[in-house]
Amino acid sequence: MTKHLITHLRHVDIAMPDLDRQVDFYRNLWGLTDVARDSGVHFLAAEGSPEQYIMRLRRDDLKRLDLVAFGAATPADVDELTSRLVKDGVTLVHEPRALDTPGGGYGVRFFDCDGRVVEVSADVGVRVHRRIEERESIPVRLSHFVVNSPTPEATVAWYVRHLGFRLTDSLALPHMGELMWFLRCNEWHHSFAVSRGPHVSFHHASFEMRGIDEYMRGTGRMLRNGVEKVWGPGRHKAGDNTFSYFLDPVGNTVEYTTELELVDEDTWHPTVFDATSEDVADQWGTANPMNEIVASRQFNDPDKGVFIAPPI
Incomplete structure (x- = not known):
């Protein structure tokens, strides 16, 4: 039986010229929390989620999907997945390595068949999160x-x-x-x-x-x-x-x-x-x-x- 190496969806990262309006929307209307920022990049978390962030917003001249990120259970699973991808001729964006995004971790990036960038990571630090209360209308x-x-x-x-x-x-x-x-x-x-x-x-x-x-x-x-x-x-x-x-x-x-x-x-x-x-x-x-x-x-x-x- 084939071992399933992907465990869950981590985050979706998008870019756009008008970063300020995007950040205002997701933080002040949609209900996400701005947890980190650096030179035109914002990392937004859901208060009920242990993920360090669930959406990354980046300023760019182009509107684009930067990447979609999934989790793996262990660094060994990231390496095993990478070996399978390379064997099947999938183009890597980078080899498995330490990640410098919030929570760190160990991950690989590659292109899917349509040209999207996919990231798979393990050992990402867990964010301190909380229970969403009754009538609190923000994402879990x-x-x-x-x-x-x-x-x-x-x-x-x-x-x-x-x-x-x-x-x-x-x-x-x-x-x-x-x-x-x-x-x-x-x-x-x-x-x-x-x-x-x-x-x-x-x-x-x-x-x-x-x-x-x-x-x-x-x-x-x-x-x-x-x-x-x-x-x-x-x-x-x-x-x-x-x-x-x-x-x-x-x-x-x-x-x-x-x-x-x-x-x-x-x-x-x-x-x-x-x-x-x-x-x-x-x-x-x-x-x-x-x-x-x-x-x-x-x-x-x-x-x-x-x-x-x-x-x-």
């Missing part, structure tokens, strides 16, 4: 990250083969086949997902809230502050999680969610859900309809950083 943790790919079948196959992700479920349209694949690396229904899109880009990042009340309070805060809502509030069928999608100041889609389904590795069998079913899109029937306008918001701009490693 980073829930999952979704990307767009014009060749999603190949992208899914790459993450399954090289990083050991498992397919949980997928969404399909009768006239075009499967359009979104939910991938897991632990008991959560999905930590990563791939969506069919016109170009390589950031689809959405999702943040787990304490419960339904906190999720709705956070959703209301975004609406009261005039943040553009993309879709929601509602409850998906695949994953059984709640959703409220909004656009951040540079046009990336971010989601408040809660109650993402947990799966049993030994008994789970993937389901292909019909995305045209109203119940699949939104079990509650409270969200605005999923249509071409909603989908196009999540296509985002083409990623300007494909096959270009970030400077830090």
